[in-house]
Amino acid sequence: xxxxxxxxxxxxxxxxxxxxxxxxxxxxxxxxxxxxxxxxxxxxxxxxxxxxxxxxxxxxxxxxxxxxxxxxxxxxxxxxxxxxxxxxxxxxxxxxxxxxxxxxxxxxxxxxxxxxxxxxxxxxxxxxxxxxxxxxxxxxxxxxxxxxxxxxxxxxxxxxxxxxxxxxxxxxxxxxxxxxxxxxxxxxxxxxxxxxxxxxxxxxxxxxxxxxxxxxxxxxxxxxxxxxxxxxxxxxxxxxxxxxxxxxxxxxxxxxxxxxxxxxxxxxxxxxxxxxxxxxxxxxxxxxxxxxxxxxxxxxxxxxxxxxxxxxxxxxxxxxxxxxxxxxxxxxxxxxxxxxx
Amino acid sequence: xxxxxxxxxxxxxxxxxxxxxxxxxxxxxxxxxxxxxxxxxxxxxxxxxxxxxxxxxxxxxxxxxxxxxxxxxxxxxxxxxxxxxxxxxxxxxxxxxxxxxxxxxxxxxxxxxxxxxxxxxxxxxxxxxxxxxxxxxxxxxxxxxxxxxxxxxxxxxxxxxxxxxxxxxxxxxxxxxxxxxxxxxxxxxxxxxxxxxxxxxxxxxxxxxxxxxxxxxxxxxxxxxxxxxxxxxxxxxxxxxxxxxxxxxxxxxxxxxxxxxxxxxxxxxxxxxxxxxxxxxxxxxxxxxxxxxxxxxxxxxxxxxxxxxxxxxxxxxxxxxxxxxxxxxxxxxxxxxxxxx
Numbered sequence: 001x002x003x004x005x006x007x008x009x010x011x012x013x014x015x016x017x018x019x020x021x022x023x024x025x026x027x028x029x030x031x032x033x034x035x036x037x038x039x040x041x042x043x044x045x046x047x048x049x050x051x052x053x054x055x056x057x058x059x060x061x062x063x064x065x066x067x068x069x070x071x072x073x074x075x076x077x078x079x080x081x082x083x084x085x086x087x088x089x090x091x092x093x094x095x096x097x098x099x100x101x102x103x104x105x106x107x108x109x110x111x112x113x114x115x116x117x118x119x120x121x122x123x124x125x126x127x128x129x130x131x132x133x134x135x136x137x138x139x140x141x142x143x144x145x146x147x148x149x150x151x152x153x154x155x156x157x158x159x160x161x162x163x164x165x166x167x168x169x170x171x172x173x174x175x176x177x178x179x180x181x182x183x184x185x186x187x188x189x190x191x192x193x194x195x196x197x198x199x200x201x202x203x204x205x206x207x208x209x210x211x212x213x214x215x216x217x218x219x220x221x222x223x224x225x226x227x228x229x230x231x232x233x234x235x236x237x238x239x240x241x242x243x244x245x246x247x248x249x250x251x252x253x254x255x256x257x258x259x260x261x262x263x264x265x266x267x268x269x270x271x272x273x274x275x276x277x278x279x280x281x282x283x284x285x286x287x288x289x290x291x292x293x294x295x296x297x298x299x300x301x302x303x304x305x306x307x308x309x310x311x312x313x314x315x316x317x318x319x320x321x322x323x324x325x326x327x328x329x330x331x332x333x334x335x336x337x338x339x340x341x
Numbered sequence: 342x343x344x345x346x347x348x349x350x351x352x353x354x355x356x357x358x359x360x361x362x363x364x365x366x367x368x369x370x371x372x373x374x375x376x377x378x379x380x381x382x383x384x385x386x387x388x389x390x391x392x393x394x395x396x397x398x399x400x401x402x403x404x405x406x407x408x409x410x411x412x413x414x415x416x417x418x419x420x421x422x423x424x425x426x427x428x429x430x431x432x433x434x435x436x437x438x439x440x441x442x443x444x445x446x447x448x449x450x451x452x453x454x455x456x457x458x459x460x461x462x463x464x465x466x467x468x469x470x471x472x473x474x475x476x477x478x479x480x481x482x483x484x485x486x487x488x489x490x491x492x493x494x495x496x497x498x499x500x501x502x503x504x505x506x507x508x509x510x511x512x513x514x515x516x517x518x519x520x521x522x523x524x525x526x527x528x529x530x531x532x533x534x535x536x537x538x539x540x541x542x543x544x545x546x547x548x549x550x551x552x553x554x555x556x557x558x559x560x561x562x563x564x565x566x567x568x569x570x571x572x573x574x575x576x577x578x579x580x581x582x583x584x585x586x587x588x589x590x591x592x593x594x595x596x597x598x599x600x601x602x603x604x605x606x607x608x609x610x611x612x613x614x615x616x617x618x619x620x621x622x623x624x625x626x627x628x629x630x631x632x633x634x635x636x637x638x639x640x641x642x643x644x645x646x647x648x649x650x651x652x653x654x655x656x657x658x659x660x661x662x663x664x665x666x667x668x669x670x671x672x673x674x675x676x677x678x679x680x681x682x
Contacts, residue, residue: 144527150491151527186485186492191544191579195568196537203532223575227536227568233604234564237630237641238532263574269610289578300578 006282007066069110078148109137122163149184157208174218190288198226224261258282267306347623348407419489450478463504490525498549515559531629539567565602599623608647
């Protein structure tokens with residue numbers, strides 16, 4: 001079985017974006033505020049948006065199941081206040097839930113949180129619990145920078161975030177550390193902010209001792225870990241200067257990397273320097289980079305091709321494709337087992 | 342000849358830091374303001390700080406010449422105002438100049454600029470010209486984020502920066518794009534902020550058309566280009582989505598990467614995905630990562646070992662070690678020629 005642990009609902013019916021536009025307009029003109037019930041998306045709309053996009057590509061590429069969360073760039077936690085994010089997260093998560101019920105063999109949810117800059121993260125817990133307990137979601141996406149590129153929240157090692165971690169540990173779910181749209185003109189969203197956030201989150205964990213407080217807490221760092229594997233020697237050396245244990249002991253029981261790296265040499269480096277048990281297959285398909293690579297003739301985000309062409313053994317590929325995901329996402333494993341997989 | 346294009350004066354005599362501490366204290370208590378003349382560092386102090394450190398390692402590693410600039414983390418452009426930065430840059434640049442006169446065969450200067458957040462970059466021009474014309478420096482370090490991790494300046498493609506670029510073109514000097522200390526708690530200086538800035542600067546150039554306005558402008562992106570080579574497929578794909586030319590045409594006539602990547606797999610990736618003519622040898626020795634790698638028994642920052650062990654041909658190594666630096670730093674080439682090299 002091949003599990004893609006990083007998929008977003010980037011192809012939601014246009015009514016969703018139109019509703020969001022109204023919600024944003026209402027921040028200046030409350031008379032325009034849309035009601036949640038104004039958004040009408042039928043099951044057929046959902047089916048079509050998935051069948052002709054993600055599911056078609058999954059079939060083409062031989063991917064069985066995707067951990068599916070709301071579109072990352074649309075989370076835009078910096079817009080409005082907690083109420084704004086709360087309503088928006090509720091809508092987006094419910095759509096992913098509906099996709100998971102329409103295609104139960106192919107999609108299982110991961111929750112967007114209703115984060116808002118300067119707001120206590122514990123306000124996210126009701127939505128989080130609803131998604132895990134009522135929707136059967138298996139993970140959350142945690143935004144380390146709800147300001148959208150201004151980085152005004154404390155580092156992930158700060159007690160500020162502990163209410164989320166306590167609930168994650170209680171529910172035994174991992175978090176993918178994933179920022180959203182940058183509203184800082186310096187940072188291109190998918191070309192700089194995403195990768196910077198990955199590197200930043202890893203280094204925050206490296207300098208701290210978060211996993212001493214939460215030995216079972218698990219973070220998935222997307223986009224192949226940002227700059228981290230390429231600079232693995234630098235990070236090993238920085239840990240050494242900071243008198244931390246070897247990265248293997250200090251972080252690799254808790255931090256995992258996905259395979260959203262869109263060329264063969266990048267995947268080759270990732271699989272060479274990061275232990276296999278810390279690598280989870282993912283493609284973030286129909287995401288940041290949707291084109292065909294003229295050098296290969298295949299989609300940049302068809303990351304399965306790179307894994308197949310890597311030097312991983314058959315057993316190692318199995319771990320990257322399935323075993324590691326089942327271990328890092330125990331609720332995913334349980335859901336699969338309950339369905340006889 | 343082996344030229345290291347990225348060295349900082351990280352080992353300056355302690356009197357320098359003490360003077361800076363006084364300068365910073367005086368921001369709150371002007372009565373404590375030190376005078377420039379209060380700083381006494383003798384030629385013997387300078388000689389000793391270099392001979393037992395950078396020069397010793399250069400001899401050990403077979404590096405002939407280092408392009409030498411003030412300590413990057415000490416630039417701290419976010420501290421004080423333009424006057425603060427101006428006085429501090431003047432002192433730091435003069436020390437590098439003195440090192441270059443004491444060891445003319447081994448060090449040649451690159452200037453720190455007296456940048457200050459919110460201040461027009463053209464205020465940097467007198468110091469820049471002094472360093473190039475009077476001190477014989479061959480490059481500048483340009484900080485794309487003088488705020489120190491808050492990223493409040495416009496992107497490098499903005500006209501805000503054009504006065505610097507016009508002068509760079511006139512003087513035919515490259516800039517290394519290098520941030521300084523992060524005062525944002527989210528970003529560890531050398532483990533996140535430096536690498537993020539490298540990725541950010543590259544992506545700013547990718548989204549813009551700066552090199553149409555300045556066809557001969559040259560940027561050196563340090564630390565192996567941050568996350569860029571590891572995600573080269575992503576960047577190629579993003580350029581394609583943005584309808585930009587191939588990166589080769591769009592950016593690689595003007596952007597170069599150094600080899601400050603502190604493990605063999607990173608250098609192997611760099612030399613595989615980036616054209617050889619865009620790679621310049623560097624180590625940033627006695628910098629961010631000063632330890633011995635227990636996996637190799639050698640210093641992490643002994644990057645020459647990685648180049649030697651790479652698959653580069655002898656001619657390609659020559660380009661990385663010397664030829665590319667002479668092409669990208671024409672004033673360095675001229676200085677070497679004038680000395681018979």
